Amino acid sequence: MTYVDSQKAKQSRTLVRTLIYIVLTAGALIALSPFVWMILTSLKSYGEVATRAILPAKLRLSNYVEAWNSAPFARYFANSFLVSLCTVTGVLTTSVLAAYAFSWLDFPGKDLVFTVFLATMMIPGQVLLIPNFLTITRLGWVDTYWAQTIPWIASVFNIFLLRQFFATIPKDLYDAAVLDGCGHFRYLMTVILPLTKPALITVGLNTFLGSWNALQWPLIVTRKESMRPIQVGLSYFLTESGTDTQLMMAAATMTILPTVILYFFAQKQFMEGISTSGLKG
Amino acid sequence: MAEVAVQDAHGPSRSLLTGRQKRRLKESFLGYLYISPAALILAAFHLLPVGYAFYISLHKWKIVQGDYLGMANYQKVLDDPAFWQSLKVTVFYVLGTVPLTLALSLALAYLLFQKVRGLDLYRTMFFLPYITSSVASSAVWVWIFNPRHGPLNQILEAIGIAPQKWMLQPRGIFEILGQAMGINVPSWAAGPSQALVAIMVFVVWFYVGWDTVIFLAGLGNIPSELYDAAKIDGGGRWALFRHITLPLLSPTIFFLTMMAMIGSFQAFNHIFVMTRAAGGQLGGPLRTTTTTSILLFDRFYSRVRFGYASAIAFVLFVIILSFTIIQQRVGKSRVFYQ
Incomplete structure (x- = not known):
């Protein structure tokens, strides 16, 4: 193999690897974005939800208290x-x-x-x-x-x-x-x-x-x-709860939280369990 | 053994059972004792109820037991246009979710398997939807699809596409697409409603991570020597995938297809939450998201027609069972087990 050939092979390998990372990252973003939206919305005011503001002007943690009490x-x-x-x-x-x-x-x-x-x-x-x-x-x-x-x-x-x-x-x-x-x-x-x-x-x-x-x-x-x-x-x-989307999202966040915490602490066991169930099933 | 001899030596009152028999008897007793808690629960809530359900299905039964009807409820199910409509919706649901979920997760698993850095992190992120409660994540997607305030229409508008009604749209997706391109799509080819498509998007999003993790485990089980040998023979990336990876993964693909099909016929939580939280009726709009499992729940819970709903349940049981049998037959001849 000549020097040029190996140089070319290296380049195409790098290209393939870059593509792999792009696709994987895009997939991860799609998997995560609903959660990001959920949390962002849970911190908005009613007006910001209605006017479709992307980011809340200030983080309204009070939504959580309000949802919890309603x-x-x-x-x-x-x-x-x-x-x-x-x-x-x-x-x-x-x-x-x-x-x-x-x-x-x-x-x-x-x-x-x-x-x-x-x-x-x-x-x-x-x-x-x-x-x-x-x-x-x-x-x-x-x-x-x-x-x-x-x-x-x-x-x-x-x-x-x-x-x-x-x-x-x-x-x-x-x-x-x-x-x-x-x-x-x-x-x-x-x-x-x-x-x-x-x-x-x-x-x-x-x-x-x-x-x-x-x-x-x-x-x-x-x-x-x-x-x-x-x-x-x-x-x-x-x-x-009618149209109070920000409260619904706060409630959804609270509901998801315990399992997410559990998941992060015991991720390995989760994965092992899934793999064995898949293979033995 | 020594024990037996000692006992025997003690006198004329010979025990009827030898020590070994005693131990056997004790072990059998212990065996029954240990399985009894599980057996009791399974019998009471998972096995005998099948017979009870069949008994209910033979009667007119609205909260309380009514007249014996024989197979009349079954006849009614098969004559009910709502039942056939629900089967059609279920078929759409299966076709729209199962192949796509499998293809996406296989692709992701395959890419993850190429010794990427941050494998654990990617896997964690892909898997996250699956561990969240489907009630909460359905609520998030209802909001994403919200026609007036949701981010999806916001994105569509930003790139110059007209906002859609999503969960409130009973019209078929092909009809809508055809209209946008100026083609007149006949009503029989209208396809699943846009509302059902929105639900399918959720389903794919929810299950891709789970399938990916199982595919990853399957990929890990393929001996690397096979790849090495094929590479020496000059096999390219695609040839390797087509002739080694795919055949050796066929048991996994088979397992996941089966789970997805059975799961589709039992789909409930997300359809229940998405259709109701979107402001519509259960299984709406215009029953276009009423799968057979939703129809059953509606007849049972909202209309308290227990006999009729039980008949639907048995028809569903037969369908799921025949799928399992067919898949196992096909699986035996087509699936390559190592």
Whole structure:
């Protein structure tokens, strides 16, 4: 290869790389710009929104106070935190136990039960909506936290995910533990769980996200304003607050904030969870 | 084993079960005990309700149970123009979102995979929409599409294009485009309403990051020796992509297509929020954004026709199931598993 040729190849490589960065940056801008607009609008005055000013003349943080006070947002947030944390605890408990049984214990009908579990994943949520609503009504659970948590504290997908992780733990560890006179429950708690912490965090995060962002189910099982979780509360606020766009955007920002904070702290686990779910799915 | 021997030596009262059998029995009991919490919840809220839903669908059921109707509700669904309209809307929704989301995310993942600097930062930014609540981000997009104050029309006006009605526009997108270019588009080719297109834009924006992350994981699984070998054989960038990357990514593409199709038939949150917050009716304007899942919700929740809505749910179930089966059949022959 002559000097000129290699010089040319270098140039075209640089060009390609520059193009790559331009496309990626454009993509990132498109992904982010709605959030930028959201925050900018949340800081504008009503007049600035109406006259389509691009930047607010002064940052009106008071919009957040006003939005917060124009609906029981404190209550909505408290409800959502409570429901999400209970759901996470429930899912982790039921999934860890079931995954352990499916990967480490032997019992008649195990494969059949597991197949039935997996089959429930094929059922679309819409089929369950009406009968579950009737069940909840009959139990007198409308406007309770039970209705928002109990139906969702078991997740086949997470059982499946954890079973895969539990199965990777070498059997030697179990034999050693049994020699120590260690029962199954202690083995699960002291050996398996510490070794599969990343998987447990992934399950916890995904469950939290799903629960925090849920809309349809809590919408139909809550009537009282005081029982609404944040998504339901926000969706009512959006249709009831008329033309006060700046307040809607302030409320939207507050709603997004907890998951964004969580995301930035536990990004790695999120990505790992997504990747494994994608590949194993 | 030693335990058994000791026990046996203790006297004539021989236990009916040996130690091993006892341990087996205990293990079985423990197994059932450990799966029982999950099994109870799944049975009560995810499995038995399927039968209950079918029972409801065979009755006239407006909040309380009415007469037994047999399959009459199903007949009504199939005779209902609103149902067929909703299927058409769903098909538009799938065609307008699934291929585009896949293509964009594959392109982004492929570019990210070229050892770019700041990979984590880009990935974080692409993924951000997906972790936000769809209620809140839908609200933002409703505002972006706002005909009077929204930034999108502001941009269009700045570059000399007439402002659009977006979420309030029931007319078909091809009809609007045709009109702008002076072509008369027949009504059967009007395409999805502009409101539905606005919703599709949101959907693509929302899901591209998720698909990108999964594609990235898929790309990471392709052994680099394959590329090296092909490069020695003189393969160009495109040839490498076409003959190595694409076939080896086919399981991922297959998985994402399936998830997107199933998700499309269940789409709810963003359509609910976008159509209502835009100041219109659920699934509006003129029902042009009423997908089958929205129609079901409307019949169930707004019109309290539980029997009829359950029949729609089962028709939807059959559609989703047949898609899954077809895709799995096709997938088996076309997808290349490593």
